[in-house]
Amino acid sequence: MASNTSLDDCTIVWLCPLEVELRAAITMLDKVLDECPPRARGQNVVYTIGEIGLHKVAVVGYYQEQGLAASGSIAAEVMRDLRNLQLGLLVGIAGGIPSSTHDMQLGDVAVAVPEGDRPGVVGYDFGKTGDDDQYQLKHWQNSIHPLLRSVISKTDYQNFGGPNLVFRT
Structure with a gap:
């Protein structure tokens, strides 16, 4: 399965905090190019390199580490x-x-898209349900990357507004 692909070829990284997410991510690759690329000196992250469409993607699992601290250290590496x-x-x-x-x-796939005054992406501890049972945001994340918004818009059109119109419920 080894290939001539290196980490330098990857333009996208897919971070997976849980093992079940890592397995799903690797399964979603169109093609796995390298299960364990050559490790550089001082590198503590194991990558699976693959392709999705024309893009080279590096998939990273957290393995036994979890939480915000693990996310920060892995992102830095x-x-x-x-x-x-x-x-x-x-x-x-x-x-x-x-x-x-x-x-x-359970099993639904949700894509976070800003709508109205809602940011789309909200951290797990950035809101609360008030006495009136309305969800109140305390803080929100930055908007999603413009490229992702474009892909979401195209996918949304194809699934909900294209030739075979499907109505949202």
Whole structure:
């Protein structure tokens, strides 16, 4: 499975805090190019290099480490190791913000998109449900990358507004 692909070829990193997320991410690759690329001196992160479309993607699992501290240290190493990195995705299991119009159930896939005064991405401890059962944000994350917004818009059109119109519920 070894190839001539190196970390320098990767422009996208996919960070996976949990093992189940890592397995899903690797399964989502169109092609796995290298399960364990040559390790550089001082490199503590193990990468799986693959392709999604025309993009070379490095997938990283946290293994036994978890939490915000692990995310920060792994992100710092990734920034050092992937010299041509253009986009980083932290993808994982999450909970949806409570809503009376969206019924979130186990197995649903949610894509965070800003809408109205809602930021789209909210940290796990940045809000609370008030006495009136309304969700109140305390803080929110930066907006998503413009490239991702473009991809989401195209996917949204293809799935909900394209030739075979499907109505949202």
